[in-house]
Amino acid sequence: MDYRKIDFDEELETGSETYNQALGKWWLQQSGDKAHAHAYRKIGQHIEAFFPSPPRRIVDFACGAGHMLGRLYRLYPKSQLLGLDGSEFLLEQAGERLQALEKDWQGRVELIETRLPNFDLPAGRADLCLFIFPNIVPDPEDDVEDEHEFLVGDLAAAEYLSIAREPDPEEETVEDDPETLYDALLSDNFIASNLRTLLHKGGFCVRADYSNAARDDLTQLVQRRLAFEEGSLGVSVNGHRAKQYFKLVDCFYCESTVLEDVYHQTQDEADKEGGYLVTTLKAL
Numbered sequence: 001m002d003y004r005k006i007d008f009d010e011e012l013e014t015g016s017e018t019y020n021q022a023l024g025k026w027w028l029q030q031s032g033d034k035a036h037a038h039a040y041r042k043i044g045q046h047i048e049a050f051f052p053s054p055p056r057r058i059v060d061f062a063c064g065a066g067h068m069l070g071r072l073y074r075l076y077p078k079s080q081l082l083g084l085d086g087s088e089f090l091l092e093q094a095g096e097r098l099q100a101l102e103k104d105w106q107g108r109v110e111l112i113e114t115r116l117p118n119f120d121l122p123a124g125r126a127d128l129c130l131f132i133f134p135n136i137v138p139d140p141e142d143d144v145e146d147e148h149e150f151l152v153g154d155l156a157a158a159e160y161l162s163i164a165r166e167p168d169p170e171e172e173t174v175e176d177d178p179e180t181l182y183d184a185l186l187s188d189n190f191i192a193s194n195l196r197t198l199l200h201k202g203g204f205c206v207r208a209d210y211s212n213a214a215r216d217d218l219t220q221l222v223q224r225r226l227a228f229e230e231g232s233l234g235v236s237v238n239g240h241r242a243k244q245y246f247k248l249v250d251c252f253y254c255e256s257t258v259l260e261d262v263y264h265q266t267q268d269e270a271d272k273e274g275g276y277l278v279t280t281l282k283a284l
C-alpha cells in the first residue's frame with residue numbers, strides 16, 4: 001500500500017473506524033517492517049530487564065495487530081494478557097498471530113474490541129500496562145472536556161502549556177494554534193488517567209512515544225508538555241498543579257525510522273529525523 005494515496009487528515013477526521021479501513025491496512029504494513037520489529041524487540045528486552053519477576057496481569061492499550069502481545073506471550077508463559085483496541089480488523093490480525101504461537105492462546109489472552117479511552121474496563125488489576133506508538137483517534141462528536149471533569153489545576157496547566165512559547169524563538173517547534181494544542185494536551189492526559197485506572201497502585205506503564213530527540217534534549221517546555229500528557233508532571237506550571245497519576249522512573253531514546261509513521265501523516269521533513277522514547281512510569 002502506498003501511503004501517498006492516503007489522505008490522513010480526511011481519514012483521521014472520520015474517527016477511529018479508519019483503523020478498520022485505510023489506516024488499518026497502512027498500520028499493518030508499517031508495523032510489519034524491520035524498524036518496527038526492532039523497536040518491539042527493544043521494548044520487550046527493556047520490560048524483561050526492568051521486571052525482576054514476571055508481571056502477572058498485562059494490558060496492551062491499543063494493541064493493534066498484537067506485536068507486543070505475541071512477544072509478551074512467549075516471554076511470560078504464566079501471565080494473563082489483555083489486548084484492547086477499537087479495530088476489529090487489527091484485532092483479527094492479533095488473534096491470528098497468537099494462534100500461530102499456540103492453539104490454546106485464548107486460555108491466557110483476552111482481546112476486547114472497544115473504543116478508547118474506556119473507564120468501564122476492570123480497574124486496578126494490571127501489574128503492567130503498555131501504550132506503544134499511540135495514535136488514539138477521537139470520534140468526530142467527542143469533546144474531551146464534556147466527557148471528563150478535569151480539575152481546575154489540570155485545565156489551568158493545560159492552558160498555560162498550550163499558550164507558552166519557547167523563550168528562544170529558534171527553539172520553537174510548535175506550529176499548532178493554542179486551541180488545538182490545548183485539546184491535544186487534555187485528550188492525552190485523559191488517556192493517561194485511563195491507563196492509571198487499569199493499574200493497581202505501584203504497577204507500571206511502559207510507553208513508546210514518537211520523538212524527534214532524547215527526553216533530556218527536549219526543551220523544558222516540551223518536557224513539561226510531555227509530562228502533562230503522560231500524567232507524570234510533578235511540578236507546578238505558572239502556579240498551577242495538574243493531577244499526577246504517575247512517577248517517571250526511566251526513559252531512554254532510540255533513533256529509528258519508525259518516526260516515518262509520523263512523517264506519512266504530517267509530510268513535515270522534520271518528522272524524518274528522530275525515533276522513539278521508551279518511558280516507564282510507576283502508578284501513584
Ligand SMILES: C[S@@+](CC[C@H](N)C(=O)[O-])C[C@H]1O[C@@H](n2cnc3c(N)ncnc32)[C@H](O)[C@@H]1O
Pocket residue numbers: 016019027031061062063064065066067068084085086087090114115116117131132133134135136137138139
Ligand atoms: C499506531 S497504532 C499502534 C498499535 C500498537 N500499539 C502497536 O504498537 O503496534 C494505533 C492503534 O490505536 C487504535 N486506536 C486508535 N484510536 C482508537 C480509539 N479511539 N479507540 C480504540 N482504539 C483506537 C488503532 O486501531 C490502532 O490499533
